[in-house]
Amino acid sequence: MTSTSTATQWTRAHAGPGWLVLALACACQFMVILDASIVNVALPSIDRDLGFTPTGLAWVVNGYLLTFAGFMLLGGRAADLFGHRRMLAAGLLLFSASSLVGGLATAAEVLVAARVAQGMGAAMLAPATLAVINTSFTEQHARARAFGAWSASGGVGGMAGAIAGGAITTGLSWRWVFLINVPIGAVLIAVAMMSLAGTRTGRRESLDLTGAVTGTAGLAALIYGVMQSVDHGWTSVQVVGPALAGLLLLVVFTVVEARFAAQPMMPPRLFKIRGVAVSNGMLLLFGGIAIAMWYFTSLFLQDALGYSALQAGLGQTPAAVTFVAIARLAAALLPRTGVRPLVLAGCACFVAGFGWLAQAHADSGYVTSVLGPTLLIAVGIGLTFPTLMAAATADVPADDAGTIGGLANTASQVGGSVGLAVLATAASSRAATGAGKSSPDAALAAGYDLVFLMAAGLGLAIAAVSLLLPRQRRG
Numbered sequence: 321m322t323s324t325s326t327a328t329q330w331t332r333a334h335a336g337p338g339w340l341v342l343a344l345a346c347a348c349q350f351m352v353i354l355d356a357s358i359v360n361v362a363l364p365s366i367d368r369d370l371g372f373t374p375t376g377l378a379w380v381v382n383g384y385l386l387t388f389a390g391f392m393l394l395g396g397r398a399a400d401l402f403g404h405r406r407m408l409a410a411g412l413l414l415f416s417a418s419s420l421v422g423g424l425a426t427a428a429e430v431l432v433a434a435r436v437a438q439g440m441g442a443a444m445l446a447p448a449t450l451a452v453i454n455t456s457f458t459e460q461h462a463r464a465r466a467f468g469a470w471s472a473s474g475g476v477g478g479m480a481g482a483i484a485g486g487a488i489t490t491g492l493s494w495r496w497v498f499l500i501n502v503p504i505g506a507v508l509i510a511v512a513m514m515s516l517a518g519t520r521t522g523r524r525e526s527l528d529l530t531g532a533v534t535g536t537a538g539l540a541a542l543i544y545g546v547m548q549s550v551d552h553g554w555t556s557v558q559v560v561g562p563a564l565a566g567l568l569l570l571v572v573f574t575v576v577e578a579r580f581a582a583q584p585m586m587p588p589r590l591f592k593i594r595g596v597a598v599s600n601g602m603l604l605l606f607g608g609i610a611i612a613m614w615y616f617t618s619l620f621l622q623d624a625l626g627y628s629a630l631q632a633g634l635g636q637t638p639a640a641v642t643f644v645a646i647a648r649l650a651a652a653l654l655p656r657t658g659v660r661p662l663v664l665a666g667c668a669c670f671v672a673g674f675g676w677l678a679q680a681h682a683d684s685g686y687v688t689s690v691l692g693p694t695l696l697i698a699v700g701i702g703l704t705f706p707t708l709m710a711a712a713t714a715d716v717p718a719d720d721a722g723t724i725g726g727l728a729n730t731a732s733q734v735g736g737s738v739g740l741a742v743l744a745t746a747a748s749s750r751a752a753t754g755a756g757k758s759s760p761d762a763a764l765a766a767g768y769d770l771v772f773l774m775a776a777g778l779g780l781a782i783a784a785v786s787l788l789l790p791r792q793r794r795g
């Protein structure tokens with residue numbers, strides 16, 4: 321891209337070169353998604369050093385995911401009201417400071433608290449990165465390419481977690497899984513202050529405190545309840561209590577936003593944009609697709625085929641590379657084809673890939689039963705994820721870019737949390753049913769096969785919802 325064309329494609333939302341702003345947004349997204357998975361491999365070492373209880377150790381992961389998903393709506397609205405650069409820098413500062421505390425922690429409670437704070441920092445960062453892209457790119461082709469690069473960076477971050485976590489924990493210490501964020505965060509803060517303009521919306525608005533409390537608490541309670549279903553039954557008080565409380569709070573949030581809030585945190589008018597409403601619905605379903613692909617495929621490789629965590633991560637690397645390449649291709653195609661054709665093509669890959677993967681068993685070979693279908697699914701993810709993110713944030717006023725970025729990220733994260741709980745329960749039930757009829761490995765494989773069939777069903781559901789998308793102009 322020449323300097324002349326770059327100048328015509330960027331608005332005053334940035335103060336530095338366009339490539340630097342895009343690199344900043346992608347690096348932040350990479351770091352946010354990386355930290356959702358990088359600690360998984362390090363958990364045994366963390367447990368040995370800090371002495372977690374069996375249930376407490378899970379909160380090293382869940383504490384991050386809970387606040388990340390629960391606070392994103394608030395983070396997105398705050399970015400619109402207080403400025404994208406300010407919120408990006410504040411998010412990086414909180415993320416880096418909590419990483420430092422986590423890396424130096426000598427007690428289990430301190431590490432969990434640091435992970436909770438780290439998730440809040442991530443919830444400030446993720447919507448701000450989307451807002452920066454949405455307000456900096458105005459030309460259709462350049463905007464699509466930016467979303468392709470942003471999506472690819474998140475995908476690579478998720479996949480790099482297992483490999484990087486294993487390498488850092490083995491070569492250095494689990495503490496460096498957190499400490500490495502500190503110098504990286506410092507560099508990114510400096511880049512943000514140099515490359516982003518210190519713009520604000522210009523509107524005299526205050527934060528909708530009632531909406532912020534009910535929306536954030538509702539999402540957090542709902543996600544917490546769903547998370548509890550992995551260890552307790554769906555009808556247990558540990559699940560039903562928080563889930564019902566969360567749903568009630570979200571109902572109150574909806575009523576407040578629609579009827580009473582003078583300056584709502586989530587303006588109802590945004591849902592009158594049909595592309596926004598439909599795309600966020602598809603992102604909710606897509607969260608289950610992503611969990612089935614990256615999380616459950618990794619478990620299948622380890623539990624059914626006997627791979628180590630590091631080997632499983634390497635085994636998924638070809639799919640990650642494919643995803644990155646196809647995401648870039650989808651970005652180039654989007655202005656010409658529109659959203660629906662790419663989504664339908666991706667859904668066809670989901671149905672075929674997961675259907676193929678569901679035929680795998682404990683004696684299956686990697687190349688014929690895992691590599692082929694995961695490459696096909698990765699093509700589907702590459703076609704759909706950047707396309708849905710672009711569609712979910714299209715035709716939105718610049719003043720609402722952070723809010724809509726928070727909504728899109730929340731939809732994907734909540735879909736992933738719910739999808740993880742539902743699919744894990746289904747896999748466990750199927751494996752328990754077959755445990756007395758076959759070997760343990762075969763029973764586990766049967767459970768994962770059910771997960772993959774359910775994921776194929778999610779692909780069909782996304783295809784059906786995509787038919788509600790409005791017709792788009794093509795560039």
